[in-house]
Amino acid sequence: MKELNPIFITVLQVVIVLAIAPVFIGWLNMLKCWSQGRSSAGLLQPYRDIAKLFVKDIVLAKNASWIFRFTPYLVFSVPVVASVIIPIISTNLLLSPTADIIVLIALFATARFFTALAGMDIGTAFGGMGASREMMIASLTEPAILMAIFTVSLAGKSTSLAHIAQVFASSVPIMRPSLVFAAIAFAVVILVEGGRIPVDNPSTHLELTMVHEAMILEYSGRHLALIEWGSMMRVFLFVTLGVACFVPWGIAKTGNITEIALSFFFMIIKVGIIGAGIVFVETGIAKMRLFRLTEFLGGAFLMATLGMLSFFILE
């Protein structure tokens, strides 16, 4: 059997994330269309959207600073860097020992910070409003993410993602209360980070409800394409992060080529199922009032904390 080089696997992962993230969003949109009785635009529609945006010209405000021009590239490159760290098809990654899960969260937080700055940069009312909402949501989500991740790290005895995935993948699947609670908290986090429905609606430009869309309202052309592609990758990466932390069974541990092919296949199935779950939640509940979010995200934090406590108490 042919062994693949870790460098090659790492490059492969980046390519997979770049290529599959739009398909994943297309899958979400397709399921959503079906669930609402509409005919969908197909799996590849996000590609067409991105391609269309790339050929369009950029309209830049006169008072746009370097932050506004720099942010799209940052928002695009952060998920690319993250896809080097998260074990998506194999735990045998070149750079996984250099960065752990906390660095990963900090990377995403940096991207979010710059998006908020860019939202305020032009000085329109919508950008500032979106930025302020985004920061409020971030301040409530990040404790929940970190608590969930600490619980996983405690159970996996490391903060390195590849190590955690390896430990869980080689253990027997068993319902551990701490991991179940952490997984529920993480599911909420995926909805929030992806800007999905109870928190934010990705398909609306209604001024009273938009959060992420409000921040990037001034972007156009290839800048918008990069941001859109970046946020698609962000959703996809959070889902794969959830897979790596909570259901890593089937992931390749070596560079064996058949094992990697199999692991890729499992990954597609798992991500597809999680996508269906996201759509189920989205069609099932209405968008929450902004000030109800404190309770929703407080609930996620509570879940993650209960997970951590039950790790100490019950295990």
Added chain:
Amino acid sequence: MSLKILEQVNSFLAALVLLTAFAMLAQRRINALIHVFMWQGLFLSISTAIVGFIANKHHLYLSSVLTLSLKVIVLPYILHVLIVRLKIRKEVETIVNIPMTMLLGIGLVIFSYHLTRPIMELSTFITRSTLSVALATVMIGLLMMITRKKAITQVIGFLAMENGLFLAATSATYGMPFVVELGVALDVLIAAFIFGIFLFHINTTFDSLDVNQMARLKEDI
């Protein structure tokens, strides 16, 4: 089934009991609160049956059935009849806001963990780790009684406390003697009836179930 898996299932059920205790703290609607109480009773009764199987104590099966019939069927039914008769449709009113009570609840879990750790080290039972969950459930029930304005939510808090005590008894000593358990169960049933009558009287006297109104009972001198 191996003992190890049953033990795992039991601790998972204990975690679910704790979760329902928190869900009760978070509930704003009184109907939903009673539903959560039902779930807690169900988890408790399954957990009791499993402990009975692990420890090979047959009277625990009986008390499991008792819990099931009393806390999942009879008490929620009584509470339901009460809220229909008293025409309570309003949301749960709290003294401290809900996220704050949740944080207090987390604090109570940590506190009860520290309190029961020495006991857990001494005990040799398989179920010893659920003792701190049981204590936490008792404390969260107490917290619910303190932070709610309406008498009926306080009654549910009291019943949740009793659930916690029951879990403590099964996890710390594999259950109380059956006579005692029967007595406690009857006590709770009678208490629910008395509470019902009591609530009717509060409601007819004050036109509200808000316990703050009871300050009016003082005679003016």
